[in-house]
Amino acid sequence: MTLQDKWEELADIKDELAVRDWFMGTSGNLAIKVHDNPMEFLVTASGKDKKKRTAEDFLLVDADGNPVENTHLTPSAETLLHCAIYRETNAGCSLHIHTVANNVISELYGDKGSVDFQGIELIKAFGMWEEDAILSIPIVPNYAHIPKLAEEFTPYISADKGVILIRNHGITVWGKDGFEAKKLLEACEFLFQYQLALHQIHSK
Numbered sequence: 001m002t003l004q005d006k007w008e009e010l011a012d013i014k015d016e017l018a019v020r021d022w023f024m025g026t027s028g029n030l031a032i033k034v035h036d037n038p039m040e041f042l043v044t045a046s047g048k049d050k051k052k053r054t055a056e057d058f059l060l061v062d063a064d065g066n067p068v069e070n071t072h073l074t075p076s077a078e079t080l081l082h083c084a085i086y087r088e089t090n091a092g093c094s095l096h097i098h099t100v101a102n103n104v105i106s107e108l109y110g111d112k113g114s115v116d117f118q119g120i121e122l123i124k125a126f127g128m129w130e131e132d133a134i135l136s137i138p139i140v141p142n143y144a145h146i147p148k149l150a151e152e153f154t155p156y157i158s159a160d161k162g163v164i165l166i167r168n169h170g171i172t173v174w175g176k177d178g179f180e181a182k183k184l185l186e187a188c189e190f191l192f193q194y195q196l197a198l199h200q201i202h203s204k
Protein backbone atom coordinates (compact mmCIF):
# COMPACT_ATOMS: atom_id res chain seq x y z
CA MET A 1 0.00 0.00 0.00
CA THR A 2 1.33 3.40 -0.95
CA LEU A 3 1.23 6.60 1.09
CA GLN A 4 -1.63 7.74 -1.16
CA ASP A 5 -3.61 4.55 -0.40
CA LYS A 6 -3.16 5.12 3.34
CA TRP A 7 -4.11 8.77 2.96
CA GLU A 8 -7.36 7.80 1.17
CA GLU A 9 -8.12 5.09 3.76
CA LEU A 10 -7.80 7.60 6.61
CA ALA A 11 -9.68 10.32 4.70
CA ASP A 12 -12.58 7.90 4.11
CA ILE A 13 -12.70 7.00 7.81
CA LYS A 14 -12.60 10.70 8.69
CA ASP A 15 -15.55 11.37 6.37
CA GLU A 16 -17.56 8.53 7.93
CA LEU A 17 -16.92 9.73 11.47
CA ALA A 18 -17.76 13.29 10.38
CA VAL A 19 -21.17 12.11 9.13
CA ARG A 20 -21.81 10.86 12.68
CA ASP A 21 -20.88 14.34 13.98
CA TRP A 22 -17.99 12.94 15.99
CA PHE A 23 -15.65 15.95 15.44
CA MET A 24 -17.46 18.70 17.32
CA GLY A 25 -15.50 21.92 17.75
CA THR A 26 -12.51 20.54 15.77
CA SER A 27 -12.03 17.83 18.43
CA GLY A 28 -10.62 14.42 17.54
CA ASN A 29 -7.53 13.16 15.78
CA LEU A 30 -6.82 10.15 13.59
CA ALA A 31 -3.70 8.26 12.57
CA ILE A 32 -2.72 5.46 10.22
CA LYS A 33 0.61 3.71 9.99
CA VAL A 34 2.26 3.98 6.58
CA HIS A 35 5.28 1.73 7.12
CA ASP A 36 7.74 0.22 9.60
CA ASN A 37 11.54 0.63 9.45
CA PRO A 38 11.42 3.52 9.85
CA MET A 39 8.02 3.65 11.48
CA GLU A 40 6.07 6.58 10.05
CA PHE A 41 2.40 7.41 10.23
CA LEU A 42 -0.09 9.91 8.90
CA VAL A 43 -1.78 12.00 11.58
CA THR A 44 -4.41 14.73 11.36
CA ALA A 45 -3.12 18.30 11.29
CA SER A 46 -3.97 20.15 14.50
CA GLY A 47 -7.03 22.34 14.85
CA LYS A 48 -8.59 21.63 11.46
CA ASP A 49 -12.31 21.35 10.78
CA LYS A 50 -12.32 17.58 10.43
CA LYS A 51 -15.65 17.61 8.63
CA LYS A 52 -13.90 19.05 5.56
CA ARG A 53 -11.80 16.92 3.17
CA THR A 54 -8.71 18.83 2.04
CA ALA A 55 -5.16 18.21 0.83
CA GLU A 56 -3.88 19.51 4.20
CA ASP A 57 -5.80 17.13 6.46
CA PHE A 58 -2.85 14.87 7.33
CA LEU A 59 0.90 14.99 7.58
CA LEU A 60 3.51 12.28 7.83
CA VAL A 61 5.32 12.03 11.18
CA ASP A 62 8.06 9.81 12.61
CA ALA A 63 8.02 7.58 15.70
CA ASP A 64 8.50 10.65 17.94
CA GLY A 65 5.67 12.54 16.27
CA ASN A 66 7.90 14.97 14.36
CA PRO A 67 6.99 15.89 10.76
CA VAL A 68 9.03 13.91 8.24
CA GLU A 69 9.06 16.73 5.68
CA ASN A 70 9.13 20.53 5.85
CA THR A 71 5.56 21.70 6.35
CA HIS A 72 3.57 24.60 7.74
CA LEU A 73 1.15 22.07 9.25
CA THR A 74 1.29 21.15 12.94
CA PRO A 75 0.70 17.54 13.92
CA SER A 76 -2.26 16.92 16.25
CA ALA A 77 -1.64 18.15 19.79
CA GLU A 78 -2.23 14.53 20.87
CA THR A 79 0.20 12.90 18.43
CA LEU A 80 2.22 11.47 21.34
CA LEU A 81 -0.71 9.20 22.24
CA HIS A 82 -0.68 7.77 18.72
CA CYS A 83 3.13 7.42 18.93
CA ALA A 84 2.71 5.37 22.12
CA ILE A 85 0.27 3.02 20.38
CA TYR A 86 2.59 2.39 17.39
CA ARG A 87 5.58 1.98 19.69
CA GLU A 88 3.86 -0.57 21.96
CA THR A 89 1.82 -2.58 19.43
CA ASN A 90 1.51 -3.73 15.82
CA ALA A 91 -1.60 -1.59 15.35
CA GLY A 92 -2.12 -0.02 11.94
CA CYS A 93 -4.69 2.64 12.81
CA SER A 94 -5.66 4.69 15.87
CA LEU A 95 -8.68 6.95 16.29
CA HIS A 96 -9.54 9.52 18.95
CA ILE A 97 -12.91 11.29 19.26
CA HIS A 98 -14.89 13.29 21.79
CA THR A 99 -18.60 12.50 22.18
CA VAL A 100 -21.07 13.45 24.91
CA ALA A 101 -21.61 9.73 25.62
CA ASN A 102 -17.91 8.89 26.04
CA ASN A 103 -17.36 12.00 28.20
CA VAL A 104 -20.32 11.26 30.51
CA ILE A 105 -19.36 7.58 30.88
CA SER A 106 -15.76 8.59 31.68
CA GLU A 107 -17.02 10.94 34.40
CA LEU A 108 -19.54 8.46 35.84
CA TYR A 109 -16.91 5.71 36.17
CA GLY A 110 -13.78 7.88 36.44
CA ASP A 111 -13.28 7.38 40.19
CA LYS A 112 -13.52 3.61 39.67
CA GLY A 113 -10.81 3.81 36.98
CA SER A 114 -12.65 1.63 34.46
CA VAL A 115 -16.05 0.78 33.06
CA ASP A 116 -17.06 -2.85 32.50
CA PHE A 117 -19.43 -4.38 29.99
CA GLN A 118 -20.71 -7.94 30.34
CA GLY A 119 -23.54 -9.89 28.76
CA ILE A 120 -23.99 -7.49 25.88
CA GLU A 121 -23.57 -8.66 22.31
CA LEU A 122 -21.37 -5.86 21.01
CA ILE A 123 -18.35 -6.78 23.15
CA LYS A 124 -17.88 -9.45 20.47
CA ALA A 125 -16.41 -6.63 18.36
CA PHE A 126 -13.37 -7.00 20.65
CA GLY A 127 -13.22 -10.75 19.96
CA MET A 128 -14.90 -11.64 23.27
CA TRP A 129 -17.15 -14.56 22.43
CA GLU A 130 -17.61 -16.26 25.82
CA GLU A 131 -20.95 -15.70 27.57
CA ASP A 132 -19.31 -14.45 30.79
CA ALA A 133 -16.61 -12.32 29.11
CA ILE A 134 -16.09 -8.81 30.47
CA LEU A 135 -14.86 -5.88 28.42
CA SER A 136 -13.10 -3.57 30.88
CA ILE A 137 -12.27 -0.13 29.49
CA PRO A 138 -9.65 1.81 31.49
CA ILE A 139 -10.23 5.48 32.30
CA VAL A 140 -7.18 7.71 32.75
CA PRO A 141 -7.11 11.28 34.13
CA ASN A 142 -7.06 14.08 31.57
CA TYR A 143 -3.64 15.64 32.12
CA ALA A 144 -3.26 18.84 30.09
CA HIS A 145 0.47 18.15 29.64
CA ILE A 146 0.44 15.65 26.79
CA PRO A 147 3.76 13.90 27.64
CA LYS A 148 2.31 13.27 31.14
CA LEU A 149 -0.97 12.07 29.62
CA ALA A 150 0.97 9.74 27.31
CA GLU A 151 2.89 8.37 30.32
CA GLU A 152 -0.39 7.64 32.14
CA PHE A 153 -1.94 6.15 29.00
CA THR A 154 0.92 3.85 27.93
CA PRO A 155 0.54 1.08 30.57
CA TYR A 156 -2.97 0.40 29.23
CA ILE A 157 -1.74 -0.22 25.70
CA SER A 158 -1.41 -3.95 26.09
CA ALA A 159 -2.58 -5.52 22.83
CA ASP A 160 -2.71 -4.89 19.09
CA LYS A 161 -6.31 -3.76 19.48
CA GLY A 162 -7.71 -1.82 22.40
CA VAL A 163 -9.48 1.15 23.89
CA ILE A 164 -8.78 3.77 26.55
CA LEU A 165 -11.06 6.51 27.88
CA ILE A 166 -9.58 9.84 28.94
CA ARG A 167 -11.76 11.36 31.65
CA ASN A 168 -13.98 14.19 30.47
CA HIS A 169 -12.01 14.27 27.27
CA GLY A 170 -12.64 11.37 24.88
CA ILE A 171 -11.82 7.90 23.67
CA THR A 172 -8.86 6.41 21.81
CA VAL A 173 -9.14 3.07 20.00
CA TRP A 174 -6.66 1.20 17.89
CA GLY A 175 -6.70 -1.88 15.69
CA LYS A 176 -4.76 -3.69 13.01
CA ASP A 177 -6.23 -1.47 10.28
CA GLY A 178 -8.76 1.27 9.71
CA PHE A 179 -11.64 -1.19 9.44
CA GLU A 180 -10.89 -2.74 12.82
CA ALA A 181 -10.27 0.57 14.60
CA LYS A 182 -13.54 2.02 13.28
CA LYS A 183 -15.43 -1.14 14.25
CA LEU A 184 -14.14 -0.88 17.83
CA LEU A 185 -14.96 2.81 17.99
CA GLU A 186 -18.54 2.24 16.83
CA ALA A 187 -18.96 -0.68 19.24
CA CYS A 188 -17.74 1.43 22.18
CA GLU A 189 -20.01 4.33 21.35
CA PHE A 190 -22.95 1.86 21.14
CA LEU A 191 -22.03 0.45 24.56
CA PHE A 192 -21.74 3.94 26.08
CA GLN A 193 -25.12 5.02 24.73
CA TYR A 194 -26.67 1.77 26.00
CA GLN A 195 -25.16 2.27 29.46
CA LEU A 196 -26.39 5.86 29.66
CA ALA A 197 -29.91 4.83 28.60
CA LEU A 198 -29.88 2.15 31.32
CA HIS A 199 -28.68 4.69 33.92
CA GLN A 200 -31.53 6.99 33.00
CA ILE A 201 -34.13 4.25 33.50
CA HIS A 202 -32.59 3.13 36.81
CA SER A 203 -32.41 6.67 38.19
CA LYS A 204 -36.20 7.19 37.77
Ligand SMILES: CSC[C@@H](O)[C@@H](O)C(=O)COP(=O)(O)O
Residues within 6 Å of the ligand: 025, 026, 027, 028, 029, 044, 045, 046, 047, 048, 075, 076, 077, 078, 096
Ligand atom coordinates in the same frame (compact mmCIF):
# COMPACT_ATOMS: atom_id res chain seq x y z
C1 LIG B 1 -10.70 21.85 20.39
S1 LIG B 1 -10.89 20.77 21.72
C2 LIG B 1 -9.98 19.31 21.36
C3 LIG B 1 -8.48 19.34 21.50
O1 LIG B 1 -8.10 19.98 22.66
C4 LIG B 1 -7.97 17.93 21.46
O2 LIG B 1 -8.39 17.19 22.58
C5 LIG B 1 -8.36 17.19 20.22
O3 LIG B 1 -8.91 16.11 20.24
C6 LIG B 1 -8.05 17.81 18.90
O4 LIG B 1 -6.80 18.42 18.89
P1 LIG B 1 -5.93 18.43 17.55
O5 LIG B 1 -4.68 19.18 17.90
O6 LIG B 1 -6.77 19.13 16.49
O7 LIG B 1 -5.71 16.99 17.20
Ligand SMILES: [Zn+2]
Residues within 6 Å of the ligand: 027, 028, 029, 078, 096, 097, 098, 169, 170
Ligand atom coordinates in the same frame (compact mmCIF):
# COMPACT_ATOMS: atom_id res chain seq x y z
ZN1 LIG C 1 -8.83 15.09 22.22
